Amino acid sequence: MLDLQELSLNIPDTAKPRVVIVGGGFGGTNLAKKLSDKYFQVVLFDRQNYHGFWPLLYQVATAGLEPDAIAEPLRKMFDEDYKDFHFRPVRVTHVDPATKMISTLVGDLSYDYLIIATGTKTNYFGNEQIKHFSFPLKRLPDALNLRSQLFQSFEQANMTKSESVRQSLLNIVIVGAGPTGVELAGSLAEMRKHVLPGDYPGMDFSRMNIYLVEGLERVLPPMSPKASRKTQENLEKLGIIIKLKTFVETYDGEVVTFKGGEQIQTRTLIWAAGVMGATIEGLPETTVEKGRYLVNEYNQIQGFADIFAIGDIALMKTEKYPKGHPGVAQPAIQQGIHLAKNLKRIQKGEVLKPFEYFDKGSLAIVGRSKAVADLPGNLHLSGFVAWVAWLFVHIYYLIGFRNKLVVLSNWIYRFFTYESGTRIIIRPFYRKEDKVAEEFMRKQAE
Structure with a gap:
């Protein structure tokens, strides 16, 4: 039987800034795809080895579709063109902002930039x-x-x-x-x-x-x-x-x-x-409101310049969205793409640009x-x-x-x-x- 102690993250050392992304959903994958390994080493963590299209999950439950019809292996999404991209199917258990280190079930890893894109989990309201x-x-x-x-x-x-x-x-x-x-x-x-x-x-x-x-x-x-x-x-x-x-x-x-x-x-x-944010232990309680990380217009978590949150886990309050953006795919996709551009701006010494959400609308089907x-x-x-x-x-x-x-x-x-x-x-x-x-x-x- 394999012992956890026999496993390690096995991420190669790098002279480039290391971007650690936690979560392989819409936000995390779009961010990783837009980051060039010319500037960064990109490490993606997710508990499962696939990206799922969750709006169609109910059709899997009712036998309308098979599971592999709405899921794509994360490794398949990042082919040989992504030479300094590394995926590990493990859960991140803790973040230490002081040492810029994340902990997983099989080891620790340092980061230069940490992006939390963990999405949400089911909320049972304590029952x-x-x-x-x-x-x-x-x-x-x-x-x-x-x-x-x-x-x-x-x-x-x-x-x-x-x-x-x-x-x-x-x-x-x-x-x-x-x-x-x-x-x-x-x-x-x-x-x-x-x-x-x-x-x-x-x-x-x-x-x-x-x-x-x-x-x-x-x-x-x-x-x-x-x-x-x-x-x-x-x-x-x-x-x-x-x-x-x-x-x-x-x-x-x-x-x-x-x-x-x-x-x-x-x-x-x-x-x-209902759902609630899938937060990670280690960040101050003051950074969380109603289960989501408070972020500024650049998706930086409150009080940190090198830790970001995107998608459903991020709470960005604006005049138009005082309760944050809707918990659907589009904000995550747009924030992931926008943050990739801002990380490149940081490396080039350029001024960051604030995120502006373009609402493409909402759809629902009954039959x-x-x-x-x-x-x-x-x-x-x-x-x-x-x-x-x-x-x-x-x-x-x-x-x-x-x-x-x-x-x-x-x-x-x-x-x-x-x-x-x-x-x-x-x-x-x-x-x-x-x-x-x-x-x-x-x-x-x-």
Whole structure:
């Protein structure tokens, strides 16, 4: 068995300034791609060895796409042209600004410039019970766990003798009506109508209830009221049960209880209710506000000239964005590209230029020909035109030609057939305390 002590970062020494980037998301990868190894040695850290296109994660969870269709290996993104680029799939555990050193599970490394682009993680608001029993949707393993849970539930519902157990298995509760929750609810509704009746001809899927729960007064709170109204209309036409101004109090894996006492029997509660910054230990608490690093107009973390934060983890307050930029891909992409230019300016002794965000708009899809778009110039689109715009934008920003081709061909095929991919339970999901499921799967494997 390999011992961690046998591993090291194995980063070569350099006479050039070393730029350490923590996080291989939209911000980190765009920054690294724009940095020339003529001026810098670039070291990228991420816990996983791929860059994921998370806006399509819900389609992996509902078997619309396979995991490798929305992910690209980080090493493949940086070929031999990036001669002084180094990637290591390890987690950064600590930052020491005094010694300009970062710590990882397999060793330490000095830096000249540190860029934190760690993004966000699921926020359970301190509720450990919900954290344990619910299904988040932030990473590929989350999507695969949820996919297994959904199709296992359908199979179990088809085999159970108990009506109450069957109903519990067919009830799906999605908490959080932001883009992830809305798009997931729409995808499940279309699956309920067009796919599942063919797979399970003996089951009545009119009894499959999809609940979308939101604590605020409307769905899609980040988008315009007009987009929210249209989205709610589309969701209701699809048969989604929407519960606004509703908060989850507890969930024990079988019963979700809302504040006020209402309860729903369900084996599947999907948590899309919020995120929080994935901060790193070592920086002063004064640099963090509401889980994000406070940065100036150059993305420098408050109090530091050589430590930067970009993307969702960065809180840059401006007159137009007093609460910081929206937590979507575009601010991360633009900040990564802009910071690369500023780092080059530092090396050349030039004056830094402040970051200015260009808002390209927001999009959300509910189902076939059902989407909404808030575009610059106070332009709002809905229906087929917004749906086409959503398709184009998501294909455009996918990494890799192969991924673009695979996703596009999948969508074209689904447009004509309503098929939602290969509904295969590759790795069954069960919780450790579920002894019945564990015993059943053990005997299945014998």
